[in-house]
Amino acid sequence: MINKLIDSTQLLGRAALARLQALGRAGVFLFSSLMWGGPGSAGFGDLIKQIYSIGVRSLSIIIVAGFFVGMVLGLQGYTILSDFGSEAALGTMVSLTLLRELGPVVTALLFAGRAGSALTAEIGLMKATEQISAMEMMGVDPLKRIITPRLWAGFIAMPILALLFSLVGIWGGAYVGINMLGVDEGAYWGNMQASVQFYDDVIKGLIKSLAFGLVVTWIAVYQGFDSIPTSEGISKATTQTVVVASLAVLGLDFVLTAIMLGSI
Amino acid sequence: MSSEQAFVSIRGMSFSRGNRLIFDNIDLDIPKGKVTAIMGPSGTGKTTLLRLIGGQILPDAGTIEVDGYNVPTLKRAQLFELRKKSMGMLFQSGALFTDLSVFDNVAFPIRVHSDLPESMVRDLVLMKLEAVGLRGARHLMPAELSGGMARRVALARTIALDPEMMLYDEPFTGLDPISLGVTVKLIKSLNDALSLTSVLVTHDVEEACTIADYVCLLSEGGVIGFDTPENLIENGSEQVRQFMQGKPDGPVPFHFPANDFSADLLKRVK
Numbered sequence: 007m008i009n010k011l012i013d014s015t016q017l018l019g020r021a022a023l024a025r026l027q028a029l030g031r032a033g034v035f036l037f038s039s040l041m042w043g044g045p046g047s048a049g050f051g052d053l054i055k056q057i058y059s060i061g062v063r064s065l066s067i068i069i070v071a072g073f074f075v076g077m078v079l080g081l082q083g084y085t086i087l088s089d090f091g092s093e094a095a096l097g098t099m100v101s102l103t104l105l106r107e108l109g110p111v112v113t114a115l116l117f118a119g120r121a122g123s124a125l126t127a128e129i130g131l132m133k134a135t136e137q138i139s140a141m142e143m144m145g146v147d148p149l150k151r152i153i154t155p156r157l158w159a160g161f162i163a164m165p166i167l168a169l170l171f172s173l174v175g176i177w178g179g180a181y182v183g184i185n186m187l188g189v190d191e192g193a194y195w196g197n198m199q200a201s202v203q204f205y206d207d208v209i210k211g212l213i214k215s216l217a218f219g220l221v222v223t224w225i226a227v228y229q230g231f232d233s234i235p236t237s238e239g240i241s242k243a244t245t246q247t248v249v250v251a252s253l254a255v256l257g258l259d260f261v262l263t264a265i266m267l268g269s270i
Numbered sequence: 271m272s273s274e275q276a277f278v279s280i281r282g283m284s285f286s287r288g289n290r291l292i293f294d295n296i297d298l299d300i301p302k303g304k305v306t307a308i309m310g311p312s313g314t315g316k317t318t319l320l321r322l323i324g325g326q327i328l329p330d331a332g333t334i335e336v337d338g339y340n341v342p343t344l345k346r347a348q349l350f351e352l353r354k355k356s357m358g359m360l361f362q363s364g365a366l367f368t369d370l371s372v373f374d375n376v377a378f379p380i381r382v383h384s385d386l387p388e389s390m391v392r393d394l395v396l397m398k399l400e401a402v403g404l405r406g407a408r409h410l411m412p413a414e415l416s417g418g419m420a421r422r423v424a425l426a427r428t429i430a431l432d433p434e435m436m437l438y439d440e441p442f443t444g445l446d447p448i449s450l451g452v453t454v455k456l457i458k459s460l461n462d463a464l465s466l467t468s469v470l471v472t473h474d475v476e477e478a479c480t481i482a483d484y485v486c487l488l489s490e491g492g493v494i495g496f497d498t499p500e501n502l503i504e505n506g507s508e509q510v511r512q513f514m515q516g517k518p519d520g521p522v523p524f525h526f527p528a529n530d531f532s533a534d535l536l537k538r539v540k
Binding site: 135136137139140142143144145146147151 | 366367
């Protein structure tokens with residue numbers, strides 16, 4: 007009985023230590039990747055290529071999702087607001103919800119699923135096919151050549167994608183509100199302009215998506231680099247990227263929102 | 271052998287993976303300017319030895335000197351410098367960068383490590399590709415190459431920086447007879463033309479014996495033979511000869527250790 011208790015305590019301790027070690031490794035990994043310096047440290051050509059494959063190729067999913075989310079917001083918002091006779095505030099509601107919360111968060115979740123998983127699988131496969139070892143043996147640091155440009159690309163692409171998501175979402179809300187439900191067009195856009203603050207809403211939303219961009223890309227490249235180079239290992243790492251990155255985004259969102267609203 | 275200068279010198283090196291001891295306090299010298307084949311049964315750590323020499327993994331004890339530098343104690347930047355200057359490694363899969371064309375793959379190390387004008391990079395790449403007979407394939411992508419061609423492109427990429435030592439990881443595995451012949455010829459001719467030191471890990475006794483100046487046989491954590499191929503085949507211990515002649519049974523038994531066969535068959539299943 008006591009032995010069992012000791013065993014399970016040991017197991018718990020060992021698991022906790024393993025987690026801590028992984029966290030430490032991930033921290034050192036991020037630090038040494040960013041030590042290589044700015045976005046162009048491995049050549050701007052590489053950076054542009056990565057922004058294209060991470061950012062531009064995520065555009066379709068971001069734009070379609072943004073439009074639908076905006077339309078649903080318009081529909082739900084109208085139903086609630088019309089009970090109080092304040093349909094005119096629909097534009098305000100849709101835009102604030104998107105700029106402050108849904109834009110950065112949903113973009114980050116979609117980004118983790120679309121680009122994050124692709125990054126992990128790509129780097130994991132590079133490891134499995136010995137491309138990373140080959141690079142090391144040529145005297146080229148794979149952190150600098152492979153990881154640094156991808157980290158910067160994620161950091162740069164995420165806020166732009168989040169802004170586009172919000173923009174398209176506001177159009178979607180307008181389409182449903184104005185064209186289908188008959189909200190006054192002047193009220194929709196006028197109230198929005200009057201209530202959205204550039205710093206408090208737009209910039210704070212951008213700061214959030216910058217943080218999400220860094221965290222999601224960091225998790226994705228680290229999972230790929232640290233994966234066991236077998237088909238099972240890579241599939242596990244890819245799943246891990248989506249799960250960990252999504253949870254990290256949601257948790258971080260709460261912390262950032264609390265700080266921004268001054269509640270903590 | 272003793273009169274020859276060693277390019278790689280390993281002393282008292284031990285390495286274990288988990289609880290399994292792969293190398294137990296081994297000493298090994300790889301002579302400069304020669305082709306040395308490292309052979310041994312599967313799982314004896316031949317590829318591990320290459321990775322240890324290349325500094326990709328660290329030994330538990332002992333020294334591994336390459337060109338006078340003790341690899342395990344080098345700092346990251348020094349290690350990259352040594353690899354750039356002295357080592358090239360050809361991987362079993364070729365390890366070509368799948369997003370770059372054949373030309374760009376070979377040009378990659380030159381572009382990263384030098385500021386040469388593009389016209390000179392082009393000349394160098396074409397020279398290297400000509401040496402492996404694939405100048406005409408420079409516009410192809412790695413996915414369009416056969417296994418043998420991919421390995422030759424990888425070979426061209428590895429010699430792009432003119433290394434002093436080439437490490438080949440199973441260069442003959444999975445090749446058709448023609449590609450095999452080409453690879454064997456290339457390894458030998460490159461070694462002689464560029465006065466390289468070559469280390470090749472292989473299972474292929476016959477091919478290795480045709481080009482290797484020395485054969486190093488590994489088994490159960492140690493070096494069980496190091497000599498010219500002819501000497502090993504004729505005068506090696508019983509275990510060495512079993513391996514070199516490919517006999518199914520001998521000191522290395524055919525059967526994995528097990529209890530008595532008839533007793534095993536008669537045992538009742540619970």
